[in-house]
Amino acid sequence: MNNPDPNSPTGSSPAMDPAGVDRETAEREYIQAVDEAIADYLGRQRLVMLEISPEAMTLVDHIEALCSGGKRMRALLAYWGWQAAGGGPSAPEVVLAGAAIELFQSAALIHDDIIDHSDTRRGKPSVHRSFQAMHREEHWSLSGEEFGIMGGIVAGDLCLSFSEAVFASIGTPQAATGRARRIFDIMRTEVMAGQYLDGLSEVMGTEDPEEAIDRASTVIRYKSAKYSCEHPLTLGAALAGAGEPLLGQLSEFGLPLGEAFQLRDDVLGVFGEPHVTGKPAGDDLREGKRTVLVALAERTASAEQVAFLEERLGRPDLDEETVNKMRDIIRESGALDETERIIQTTQRQVQAALRKIDTSPGVAKALEDVASRALHRSS
Structure with a gap:
């Protein structure tokens, strides 16, 4: 009706x-x-x-x-x-x-x-x-x-x-005043805070490499990871009346899944193919995204290479040749390989957390499939 x-x-x-x-x-x-x-x-x-x-x-x-x-x-x-x-x-x-x-x-x-x-x-x-x-x-x-x-x-x-x-x-009571409502509300607050921190990191410019990595990791967690994976999982479970043990298990699975998902997104934002991602090549570089990938690159690149990146990050008029040189710097610094290693480590955390979720084998396999699609993607 x-x-x-x-x-x-x-x-x-x-x-x-x-x-x-x-x-x-x-x-x-x-x-x-x-x-x-x-x-x-x-x-x-x-x-x-x-x-x-x-x-x-x-x-x-x-x-x-x-x-x-x-x-x-x-x-x-x-x-x-x-x-x-x-x-x-x-x-x-x-x-x-x-x-x-x-x-x-x-x-x-x-x-x-x-x-x-x-x-x-x-x-x-x-x-x-x-x-x-x-x-x-x-x-x-x-x-x-x-x-x-x-x-x-x-x-x-x-x-x-x-x-x-x-x-x-x-x-329902859960959606009105219960756990589900609280999750929905905190999800929105965290995304807005994460978005602000993301914008703040872009205007702050160069900082201590370790602080830059920590800042980028905080942005990943609150702007993307929690609302992309952790909160949807726990929101659905809370609507069905899940208790704290199951909600905690789903959080332990969903948070690293969301972090790995965003790290993969950051890699695609620099190295992805436009016809697959639907975004211009190197778009994150033109937007000046202070991602973990960029922070890792600036930690190990030469002073000359860091200066080259800093002078060009956030410039919307970057041509293909400049984007390719910035990509080369990121790749040669080892930042791309390090990001892939972080993703692999996080994937292992996801798999370990999945085994602890107290649910049916069918649902566990479904969660494994969704996680696989999120982590092994090209767009």
Whole structure:
């Protein structure tokens, strides 16, 4: 039954019992249910916007375009966290939780692309660049770039609001005042703090190499690792009523998984192939990202090489030749090999933690599969 409240998505979802079906089928049905919940909610919000002004509907259009992409890894982790805690097979609660997490992810991406001056996202124009293009196509007055930033900020804020509304619509005690609500709230706070620390590290410039590595590791943990893996897992489990022992086991698995996931992302941000990542080659270098990879490079590179990196990090006009030279410095310093060793060590921590999770063999295998997809990727 459809809920007439435009701020509440439908609570119906297809059956998603993994018992008797393979994990791929269970995941596919769950992702479809999450996609439908997002589409249903955004459709209702489009009607709200229409009542305000047809011109405001473009905000929802841009959010929907961004939400339609992605691998839904965070939602899947919430689903398997739910299953790990014995959550039922047909579960509108975890569908809505997955939708809320994915909307939050989209809000974070919209704002992150503005902060990083990113032109593309998943091979398409980033949201603020899409608004800028609309300004250009309509031949409007004043600055198209400023209009694009304004539109992106508003769309990101709106998407963040949508995420909260969808989570609140779950309606269970756990989602209202229990552990699940606390996890959802701290997740958002940590990401915002991590985003600020990331921006702060970019403007601080050169510092003691060990301090730079520690700072980059803190950014990884709070801007990405916790909300990408640890919190979705524990959120799903908390919704199903998990106690502290299981939540602790899932955290011990999810946090290193998230850290390794982000380290892999940092490597792809410098060495990834544009046709696979959907981002220009070396985009993190143009954005001035102070990643662990860069910090490790500056710890062991020569003074001349460090100066070369420092003079060029964060310059949006870097040409391919300069990007390739910066890549060579990072590679020759041993930073790429060291980052790969850190990822491998973290993978072993993930595997050891997985063996300690008190859940069924089927769920444990599903978590292992999700982890493998997160760690062995090219985009």
